[in-house]
Amino acid sequence: MMKDGSLNELLLLLLSKKGNYVSGEEISEKLGVSRTAVWKQVNHLRKLGYEIDSVPRVGYCLKKSPDLLLPEEIIQSSRLEFLARKIYYYPSIGSTNDEAKKLAQNGAPHGTLVIAEEQTGGKGRLGRRWVSPPREGIWLSIILRPSLEPYEAPRITMTCAVAAAKAIRKVAGIDCWIKWPNDLLVEGKKVAGILTEMSADMDSINFVVTGIGVNVNNTDFPAEIKETATSLKLVSGKNVGRLKILTEFLSQFEVVYRYLEDGEFGKVLEEWRQLSCNLGRRVRIIGRNYELEGLALDVDDDGALLVKTDGGTVERVLSGDVSL
Ligand code: BTN
Missing domain, CATH: 2.30.30.100 (SH3 type barrels.)
Known part of the structure; x- marks a missing residue:
């Protein structure tokens, strides 16, 4: 994303033609900038970790992406209806939940996604901290303006847990379980947590911010959670694509969230029960x-x-x- 919050058009173009060459001329025409400006922007993307081939008189070709959670990447690799129509991306931030609450108070629309590569003040439930090292996990918050009663808000957390467990199972092929009320466990250890915060008056919700942290490629945890936390990488023995987990989570969330809004929460509940590691124990x-x-x-x-x-x-x- 560009500094002013607009999308990086060059990245969008290269992503849409990934693996194919696009001529410098075509790029400069489409973007309305000079060939030198194109070359500068290509170098900027290379600094971020994008592998871009350049062949004189042929053009540029995006060979490999660095698995950043940039809005351009999210837009390119998902088909979403209401989620992430607006994305706020931060290389580093205190807490995405806190930022999302501010944005929601200032009128950010339903479905707004707030995402960061690193959180320096990540928050967990019950006043705990959430360790969120750069580029190792998925740290995000979603602003929702649901047509639910305030007492029904926990349903959103359950919906989020179902979507995340399904995404982890599908993308990483790992048995992921929901531990009541809203932790995700793999091999008995915590791999993700959800923190839902709400602004409401007695009978109506102003907005809900649901935040989720997924330990994807973490290899180490601070002493106090070493015994109880894990990551998808530690379990599978290999790096797991953060972007793949993220985009699958967002599309699963859209599907289950719709059940919730359409008065079919029973369907979500049924999936939650199937994924629960507590029931019957x-x-x-x-x-x-x-x-x-x-x-x-x-x-x-x-x-x-x-x-x-x-x-x-x-x-x-x-x-x-x-x-x-
Ligand atoms: C828990 O299990 O205690 C909940 C953890 C929630 C962590 C996520 S990471 C993104 C979002 N921003 C935060 O500060 N917390 C949530």
């Missing part, structure tokens, strides 16, 4: 001021976990962490 839930143990029976429309305690009662748990 013993769970210990640690909440802010309670602890509970029992059998996880089901999850309901509001995202509450129904737990049958050893005393035989069924408790409806709305928040907490599962530790078993």
